[in-house]
Amino acid sequence: MTSPATSTVPRRTQAERRESTQTRLLDATLACLIESGYAGATTAKIESRASASRGARLHYFPTKAALVSAAVAHLFEGIAARYDRAMSEVAPDANRFRAGLRLLADTFAEPAHAAVLELFVAARTDPELREQLRETSARLHQLVRMRANEYFPNLARREASGLLEAIQATLSGLALRSFVFGETKNQDQVLDLIEHMIETTFDAPGSTRRNVDG
Amino acid sequence: MTSPATSTVPRRTQAERRESTQTRLLDATLACLIESGYAGATTAKIESRASASRGARLHYFPTKAALVSAAVAHLFEGIAARYDRAMSEVAPDANRFRAGLRLLADTFAEPAHAAVLELFVAARTDPELREQLRETSARLHQLVRMRANEYFPNLARREASGLLEAIQATLSGLALRSFVFGETKNQDQVLDLIEHMIETTFDAPGSTRRNVDG
DNA sequence: CGGTAAACAGACCGGCTGGACGGTTTGTAG
DNA sequence: CTACAAACCGTCCAGCCGGTCTGTTTACCG
Secondary structure (H helix, E strand, O other): OOOOOOOOOOOOOHHHHHHHHHHHHHHHHHHHHHHHHHHHOOHHHHHHHOOOOHHHHHHHOOOHHHHHHHHHHHHHHHHHHHHHHHHHOOOOOOOHHHHHHHHHHHHHHOOHHHHHHHHHHHHHOOHHHHHHHHHHHHHHHHHHHHHHHHHOHHHHOHHHOOHHHHHHHHHHHHHHHHHHHOOOOOHHHHHHHHHHHHHHHHHOOOOOOOOOOO | OOOOOOOOOOOOOHHHHHHHHHHHHHHHHHHHHHHHHHHHOOHHHHHHHOOOOHHHHHHHOOOHHHHHHHHHHHHHHHHHHHHHHHHHOOOOOOOHHHHHHHHHHHHHHOOHHHHHHHHHHHHHOOHHHHHHHHHHHHHHHHHHHHHHHHHOHHHHOHHHOOHHHHHHHHHHHHHHHHHHHOOOHHHHHHHHHHHHHHHHHHHOOOOOOOOOOO
16 A cells, blocks of 8 residues: 555555454464463464464463453453344244244353353452353343343343343353253253243233243 | 370371362362352362362372362252252141242252253263263252152143253242342242142142142 | 654573482381 | 270372463564
């Protein structure tokens, strides 16, 4: 752009280089987290995977905590975006509650959630990381709640208060087992069951509410 | 026993010393796991907490993996025993399903379960530990299922198939959040809700079953 | 252009972790 | 009471992890 390409190097601008290196480092951090766990995600591995030098990483993230913190934000940003997009793509004619539940289950099942799991468990014994996660996870939770209220307004009623938390807990628990042992055979069965239970509870004639669907 | 107590030392037998040291090491391993997480549970910390020397630990557990493996068995043994005892103490006159659920929730909330969590997550990226856990956790799961079938036979019916897994997943997910952030305020609310949902689903007049209670 | 600062590179070091290993104490059998 | 084995002790060492630091390249501004 600013000068003729005298060499094979594309001659990127500073902002481009900066952005590229940072993103590579953050993505590499998450990949290592998923692949090797929190303890196994050493700075050397991350730098190597990101094709960045020790100095480069240090230039942007002076400490490992800073790197991981930034990666957390990066991760939740991606999860929120994907979740948001998936929710808005739910077919309006189909059983929306069912579709929404499956979509949520899918986001909990994707590999990126393994990184969330690693970070949560690591945060249990790391105050600094915990505070970082508390804030970021609260934001994500609020997004989920907003979307849920928007798509399934009846879930916001007090009779169903705690239902969203219960669903998240269940999906989180299912994800834990599947991540460790790769057991997915019971997953659909369990999903069908809780779906059935929710519909029975909140659609029953004698119940306080008519329908969980929006 | 074999000789007069010439000194203040109780003069323990070999088997006693052996048992004592091993138990101290295993308990210390679990305590460190709960307190510092898997990565933070170093052999030095464990030895120090167990008041055992490096050599003593090495004598019984040649490697850290051996120590952790033994600790896993020790842990699940304890959990199973406590769980078993708690289940058998459920008052037969009270609402047994409700009591059983609360009891199960309690076992998931106790600190020992934090060690389970650490081990599960560590096992995700450690094949050796994973195999060790798979077997042990399958045994525990089977115990829970047996007790559940024994106390609440209606849960074993096919209409409720997967309910036990769903409950375990939910409690596990709730425990995760509470261990990291210490949030317990929503816990009772969620418990009430799923209890209500289960009763509504399986006690409803139009339902296939009458009562979840035994 | 030329100079400055940002982006990047890699050698170096302190600290820690876990294992090996020779030596010491304690229990028990003959 | 003595000899052997099990239980136990603590130092040493190789390897790794993460951070500091000095040097080099690249982009941008005047």
